[in-house]
Amino acid sequence: MTHTDVPSAGPCVLAVDVGGTTMKGVVVGEEGRIRHSVVVSSPAEADTSPVEALRGLCRQLNSDALALGAVPAGIGVVTPGIVDEAAGVVRYASNIRFRDVPLRTLIRDDLGLPVAVGHDVRAAGVAEAVSGAARGLDNFLMLPLGTGIAATVVLNGEPVAGADWSAGEVGHMPVHPGGELCACGQRGCLEVYASAGGLARRYIRLGGTPGLDSRAIAEATCTDPLARSVWDTATHALGTALATLTLTLDPACIVLGGGLAEAGAQLFDQVRATLQSALAWRAAPALLPSAFGARAAQVGAAILARRAAGLAVPEGWGAQNQGSEVPRSG
Structure with a gap:
């Protein structure tokens, strides 16, 4: 095309x-x-x-x-x-x-x-820093929530690549130790529960209607108890992971992109609530949608x-x- x-x-x-x-x-x-x-x-x-x-x-x-x-x-x-x-x-x-x-x-x-x-994810973070949701900020995180989950970590104005060019693989943070198996071989990874792809696979694996993607599952949460359970688990896992990242990196804001972020307030409100509840002594950073x-x-x-x-x-x-x-x- x-x-x-x-x-x-x-x-x-x-x-x-x-x-x-x-x-x-x-x-x-x-x-x-x-x-x-x-x-x-x-x-x-x-x-x-x-x-x-x-x-x-x-x-x-x-x-x-x-x-x-x-x-x-x-x-x-x-x-x-x-x-x-x-x-x-x-x-x-x-x-x-x-x-x-x-x-x-x-x-x-x-x-x-x-x-x-x-x-690709570090490049997306560069775009948000130059002209998007994180414009003018020297310290922020960006997480596209798609088939998997990775992050751009920007510290002092520079995307962090890491010692082996592997920084930002937050999708493989364990949010449920001993939990469900991830394709990477670990158990309980964030991607299993909170990526768009992982959420859809988990819904079907637990007996949900075949063929529903993450957007359809989000839309079904008011009428489908399993969709509600899978969705709530996803937003809680993501909010918990963001709290850990906040305490580690102290970002000025966290930008969420990718297909799952298209759910808008349904995602952002629940994740924001979990994030703030996990931070007893400090305010949560701003949680913003990707501009691009x-x-x-x-x-x-x-x-x-x-x-x-x-x-x-x-x-x-x-x-x-x-x-x-x-x-x-x-």
Whole structure:
């Protein structure tokens, strides 16, 4: 699927967000607005090798930009997994079948452009810091609640990567020691109870109506006792985990994104109540929805691309892309 807008004057950047289901590529103009977008199947679903599928999308995006009369200055590519951003290497990403992939070198050789390689959740946090819900804050957390749960930890204005580029794997915090088995091999992980994917799987495993996703389960809580129980367990687990993170990191705010956050007040009110009740001697940090939603990693990748190209990123850059998805036609 593609969508094209009128290109703007000045250099553009390319940005690619690699997910487990789709890869989303965008051309972003000098002023920060998405001008062209392409959505294709993820590398894991491709007939070719996953690395070649991604390289093909990057080449297509570069050609599309040139055809529009826009000259790319750089490209940012963000993926899940363990991403060594300094080396430009994806060390391991199971859901897209990447292991020790030297993305920066490969894409630079293909396109001849400066390349930034980043972690998708850390990139989303960069977008929120520059122009989103955490704009102007030096210390905050961002957690997309999707198929799994990871976090951007921003301290003193910098996303924390960790000693082995694995910081922020909060989805595997034990919230119910000895609890239900997680795909990672541990028991009682936050992801099992409070991710969108985990919540849906748990509801079905306990005997719920097959085929309901997290949004449908949220909508059924008034009439379905099991949906209410699973939902309450999820919000309590998330609030408890956020209390632990608050006491450890003292964030100014916590930003929630991803599919589960689309439940709005139904999620935020319950999580906020649990978070505050777990903090007896201090106030809870502000709990805020992501400004960019599903676009956050794309905008973050574009910011990384501008930095790699030596271009300025003024505060508020990319804010035009907040809100609903860019319309696409196939």
